[in-house]
Amino acid sequence: MKSYIQEKIDVYKQQNENKARLLIKCPDRPGIVASVSQFLFEHGANIIDSSQYSQDPEGGEFFIRIEFECPDLKQKADEIEQDFEAIANEFSMDWKLMYVYNIKKMAIFVSKEPHALLELLWEWQSGDLMADIAMVVSNHETSREMVESLGIAFHYIPANKDIRKEVEQKQIELLKAHDIDLIVLARYMQILTPHFVETFKNKIINIHHSFLPAFVGANPYERAYRRGVKLIGATSHYVTNDLDEGPIIEQDISRVNHRDNAEDMRKIGQSIERSVLARAVKWHLQDRIIVHENKTIVF
Amino acid sequence: MKSYIQEKIDVYKQQNENKARLLIKCPDRPGIVASVSQFLFEHGANIIDSSQYSQDPEGGEFFIRIEFECPDLKQKADEIEQDFEAIANEFSMDWKLMYVYNIKKMAIFVSKEPHALLELLWEWQSGDLMADIAMVVSNHETSREMVESLGIAFHYIPANKDIRKEVEQKQIELLKAHDIDLIVLARYMQILTPHFVETFKNKIINIHHSFLPAFVGANPYERAYRRGVKLIGATSHYVTNDLDEGPIIEQDISRVNHRDNAEDMRKIGQSIERSVLARAVKWHLQDRIIVHENKTIVF
Amino acid sequence: MKSYIQEKIDVYKQQNENKARLLIKCPDRPGIVASVSQFLFEHGANIIDSSQYSQDPEGGEFFIRIEFECPDLKQKADEIEQDFEAIANEFSMDWKLMYVYNIKKMAIFVSKEPHALLELLWEWQSGDLMADIAMVVSNHETSREMVESLGIAFHYIPANKDIRKEVEQKQIELLKAHDIDLIVLARYMQILTPHFVETFKNKIINIHHSFLPAFVGANPYERAYRRGVKLIGATSHYVTNDLDEGPIIEQDISRVNHRDNAEDMRKIGQSIERSVLARAVKWHLQDRIIVHENKTIVF
Amino acid sequence: MKSYIQEKIDVYKQQNENKARLLIKCPDRPGIVASVSQFLFEHGANIIDSSQYSQDPEGGEFFIRIEFECPDLKQKADEIEQDFEAIANEFSMDWKLMYVYNIKKMAIFVSKEPHALLELLWEWQSGDLMADIAMVVSNHETSREMVESLGIAFHYIPANKDIRKEVEQKQIELLKAHDIDLIVLARYMQILTPHFVETFKNKIINIHHSFLPAFVGANPYERAYRRGVKLIGATSHYVTNDLDEGPIIEQDISRVNHRDNAEDMRKIGQSIERSVLARAVKWHLQDRIIVHENKTIVF
Structure with missing residues (x-):
């Protein structure tokens, strides 16, 4: 492949x-x-x-x-x-x-849910996301088989908050060894330290599963369900040291109704997360984004 | 007319x-x-x-x-x-x-910005919003001419937080005298007391100019601009004693980009506010909404 | 898998x-x-x-x-x-x-472009499309590896208009041998004869790459580009003997502008085709669709 | 006013x-x-x-x-x-x-349905549509009162296909006498002759109540209903001699379902027609549109 x-x-x-x-x-x-x-x-x-x-x-x-x-x-x-x-x-x-011929080197971080990763790989396979995907890094083994079947290196690095420093040290070494230009957090459920964020300033794109600034933090679908919203959304943004507060690149929403419980919202939301993240990554790869203060200009 | x-x-x-x-x-x-x-x-x-x-x-x-x-x-x-x-x-x-033949009696509250009021009147004139609009209540004279030209009673009741109680007393008398079934806050910029809200429980519909729960409270467009969001929205909801926390009836959004300042967002947002409020009011008039705890079931 | x-x-x-x-x-x-x-x-x-x-x-x-x-x-x-x-x-x-426990048996027909097939398989893997995908039938070998890696039978049946009858005979035998309930044409670029259509009445779902009835027939993106439309779309429908005239199940659109040429439209369109087809197939599998005359009621 | x-x-x-x-x-x-x-x-x-x-x-x-x-x-x-x-x-x-200080002079043509006209006038009143609306021309008296109440000249010119030439002669004289830069057909249900179109080349904007090229010609909602589409739309375009074939400026759609009959579609569609026409007119007034062959570049 x-x-x-x-x-x-x-x-x-x-x-x-x-x-x-x-x-x-x-x-x-x-x-x-x-x-x-x-x-x-x-x-x-x-x-x-x-x-x-x-x-x-x-x-x-x-x-x-x-x-x-x-x-x-x-x-x-x-x-x-x-x-x-x-x-x-x-x-x-x-x-x-x-x-333009300097294809950017990209690393994708993922935890258990593979939908955002799969979308990026699918766009990459079809030639619509022009990057050199040098590696996938995960704190779970879930996606190994699929990633390796595409000929991409898969690095399993278990992580939790007690070993955060060591984990990030390992990750940074790996990323530097491959001259990575862009790190995509495709539903990577670990918090990054200021040191990691600083090391790759404006080079880390995250997908958050709510239309920020609504539902900053954990469990946005559960909280959206409890609030009874009629729209759910997703937001891709550059990562800064303020959780879910970095410069927003792209957002989108989908309609839900009273029949949708938190689990339904999670499923509906996956489809938005996929497309919102893919658009943001493509714009970054095409050098369309200028970060200014806490905002993005997207040309 | x-x-x-x-x-x-x-x-x-x-x-x-x-x-x-x-x-x-x-x-x-x-x-x-x-x-x-x-x-x-x-x-x-x-x-x-x-x-x-x-x-x-x-x-x-x-x-x-x-x-x-x-x-x-x-x-x-x-x-x-x-x-x-x-x-x-x-x-x-x-x-x-x-x-169905018991057409509901409706009062519209408005402050200075007339766009949401105008949309309701336009839908009413075209026969798509089947209600008896018994009165428009405002703390400004701005809309009098237009409202009266349609043959609707216009009540100018100046309001501010110091005279809130007396103002609401006057409003309640007026509303009761006309057996009002539904009060629509079409950008009425005064806070209602718990007493007023209790008197018309699940009978007051408000339009808030953000996709709640983002930007609860004042100046949502200004704050949306500062946060650099790529979507702005509006939310119609029943009014409860918790500001902007009542059961959500309908929401919608529109795209914005880095070129749009807070004033542009306000203009773009008006169009969403108009349609979101009109839909919520029509659903209420058609008895499509059941309120359960802090949510709505919209059939 | x-x-x-x-x-x-x-x-x-x-x-x-x-x-x-x-x-x-x-x-x-x-x-x-x-x-x-x-x-x-x-x-x-x-x-x-x-x-x-x-x-x-x-x-x-x-x-x-x-x-x-x-x-x-x-x-x-x-x-x-x-x-x-x-x-x-x-x-x-x-x-x-x-x-509900009688999971439907489904066959997917595809030609060269794999995006619609991939979306269905992705939804199926994630458990959101509850069907027994008994086989993929194609007139090209392109998707074999990917399909077989998921443990699904892949039948390569070369096809063209000169051998249509024999090809369909083979296909019908295969489909009947496996008691297929639903045939999904996921960008299968061969015309079906009335005999085939009659054999599986209201059991064949197609995705057409335009918002029908605009651009019936071949090369819709090319024609959309020439016409200068500002929206492109996709339509899923049950197949009847009138080309692209069967009961419409679902449609959606995406914005394009003067910068998008026919090839850009094809790429943008793929994303709509994927989601429109997946929704239609899921609704069919959930028995949500009743066909009446040339229309669908989708509950 | x-x-x-x-x-x-x-x-x-x-x-x-x-x-x-x-x-x-x-x-x-x-x-x-x-x-x-x-x-x-x-x-x-x-x-x-x-x-x-x-x-x-x-x-x-x-x-x-x-x-x-x-x-x-x-x-x-x-x-x-x-x-x-x-x-x-x-x-x-x-x-x-x-x-920019040369505010464009605009004439609006309308027949019976006033919704598109009303939207333009509403945008104009709120200062968002910067034009000198010199006149409204209509083949019906329906909108006179409302137009004149805003201080705009209303010209009632009865029209039908037998007197087309004389009618257009009168209209052209009127338009030329006022140096009109832009003619907006806000649901004007009369066909214009090649002579009229040629006289105001790329200066006539029409709103058609379908997503062209679907449903060219008369009764698009009725035909959309019969076809069982799941989306209806509207298209604004410059008028040429080929009916509904001129350069498209803007399009949008809205969802419908099996419950919506042709009359429901007409109502839902009015809201799309209003916004699609208003956007096109504003872009023209802001000199954002370049016509090239049969397409528009909208900056």
Whole structure:
């Protein structure tokens, strides 16, 4: 299976070897778009797509995502990055240049419930989620067979709050050894320490099974049932040290009614969790998200 | 205008003079449906629609709503109600028999923002919200002209927390004088005292501008904006003494993104508030809602 | 894997050994509900759930689905069915009594695109789609490995319009040999002959990749793209001899915009196809659907 | 009422006196964004918002909408337009520069059903639909009172297919006399001749009560009911000479079920028609729509 996916990845890399994405955040002022687009033009790049957002044209932040194509990009990359420094300094830019052929390395953390993991693997198999899934990490053996059958490494690391530090140490070593760019918590039911979160800042995406900020914390379906809500939801967000308080990437909901008990809600909710997490992960992989303070700009 | 609506109401009453709705709540056990349907059959009634819900067939509550048609219903009504007592006692029923031609009397409370009021009036004019709108009560003069142009009484009762008791006294007198069955808080921005709420138990419907239980209390759009949510919502619920904690009738949401500030959310939200409140009010008028503990069964 | 599912199925059968569902279609007239519920009560059955629909109380059709529980149902089944004949005759009923423990036997037909098949198998593995998936039939080998890894028989039957008759002969033999109750066309790209359709009347569910009646026939995404629609959809329906004209069970849509080309629409659409087909199949397995003329009543 | 709206309009004009929107369509090639943004920068303009779409970077069309702010715009407008000709010629641009303070003049055509008209007027009153509604034209007197009560001119022009030419002559004179920029058919049930359509090319927005291309033509709800669909919808589009075939601007749907007859669908549908038409009209007024061949790009 892995070889079949690998082939898709290789085709994708080749097709996109001249494409890059430029993400910029800086104080708003006239001339930014003119300078950047002039720069790209002079370096032989053609803008394919561009989205921008001015928080407040008079004194707010300015955000832009530009996707461009440039012949011989690999050879020119260093030069482009060096030359861009001048503009970046002039406008006090916080910027990143991401090469599309640099497929991101991803680790998926999961506990017992496999639905969110399965959705990601399904999107990955069908070529719609372009990442190098380097490993699945779990505190349960449940998903091993399925994960390994796809040729993906499965690391069983038992965890509980008493051994949290040692567990995370092991996880961090593993993640660093594989240069992981993105950690997806696909219903991983362990709390992460500030140290772990800090180590992978804005690189951990979680799926929470409620429409936050409703039902922060444990057992949201049980609490939704007791409250008698008519909608249940799911929220994907970057993980910060405040539980379920990180920047929200995507949310969605589904209708429920008086006939649905907490268990029915859990089942209905799984379908929302799957799609909300998959959308958030894809947007991250496509460099569509800029985190600003405690919010996301999703282009 | 009122005469045009009155005509619609008269036609409706005549068309439905033989229709009634039976709402029952009782401990679940075998034989309830058999007894009730046999009873209706023996009294010459034909069941038009019926919905039921068993919380838990082994020992929970049972709920049923039956809509039936019965020739000469007006003459037979007393007899039916009397005869039904036997069944009601046998099964320990909490029941109500509502005659469709008994159009409910409704009062709408509103403060400054008129959108929810306007939606109700629009549905009422088009004949889709079958009620006798006896009055609009407001602590602002803003909507007077529009309300009176439709031939509806407008009562301006200034209100603030210092004079709450006197204000409510005046309101209660007015509502009782007109035998009001339903009070709709269409963005009425005053808190009601326990006394007022108790006086009209399960007869006050409010619209809250968030998907509860997120953003209970004041300024939900401002707080939604600060939290960076990707969905905003509205919730209609019966009013209890716990602020925004009453039984939820209906909820809905709309997507927002990073470009929408609190003011944009307020505008987008108005459209959800309008439809969520209108649906809840219509369901109440059609006797579709049974309140059980802090939840609603909506048939 | 199959043994794991088999275990779930066994638990389900045992938990539901006393449950049955009664589906009735007959001319509307007073006394139907009274007679049926009285009958069930006298036979010791407790109604758990009941939904009904009167097309037009004065002279239309009446439809009802009753789910009931009855101690020792297996021993009493014959007696109940025999005794019910009297009522059925009196009211000219078209009726079916389905025992919940009689898990339905299902065959899935698929061509190359596996997404709809995968969704069904995923729901089946998680215990949410309660069926005995007896076989997958395909005119391509693509899905063999995955299907067989779940312990399900995979039958590769090459097909094209020149050998349609022979192919269907083989398929019918196979389906009959396994007493198949439901055939799901999970993106099976071959047209079925009237003979095949007639053999399994109201037992074949198809997923069509458009919101019918828009884009009947081939290449709906290509045509949706050319027309510039802002919504794409999917429709599950029972198969009849008129292409894409059978009774619709379920539909849903997703938003697209000018950036989405036909290939993007195909990908977005797959997600709708998956959920729309899964819902339709589950409703069929739960005996929630009554076909009347060219429409479905879904309880 | 009109004076109250007029005040809002005046405030809006003043707040936006330095804002403009540039819409461009041209063959794609490198350097477009650089040239345009450099041009704006040199003329003292600050880009507030910008969206673009490349049909196909290698040889397709390129579309961009830029919203910018420029001090003393009114004095500079002529110079900007003149200077821009050079760039426009270089890149073979089809372009428009729209000044935000130039509020568009709008006429609404309606027949008997007032719901779509009412929604537009409601959005207009609340300041969310920024237009100068110069007149309502109708072939029925139904809405006169309501329209005139808002201070808007109401023109009753009886129409039928025998007098189509004369009727349209009268309408065209009226529209031209008031320099109408946009004609909204808010459920106007008369067919327009090619002459009328040609006179106001891409300036007539219609609301059709189905999700096109399903149910082109008359009585879509009746036909949706007969087909047994589970979704009904509405479509707003620019009017062309092919009935219901013009470029689609926006669509939406709502769920229906077997209980809903054609009349229920009509009522449910009205709510979709209202919001779909209002969104389309607002996008047009905000210069968000570029028509290309038979499609719309909506920025």
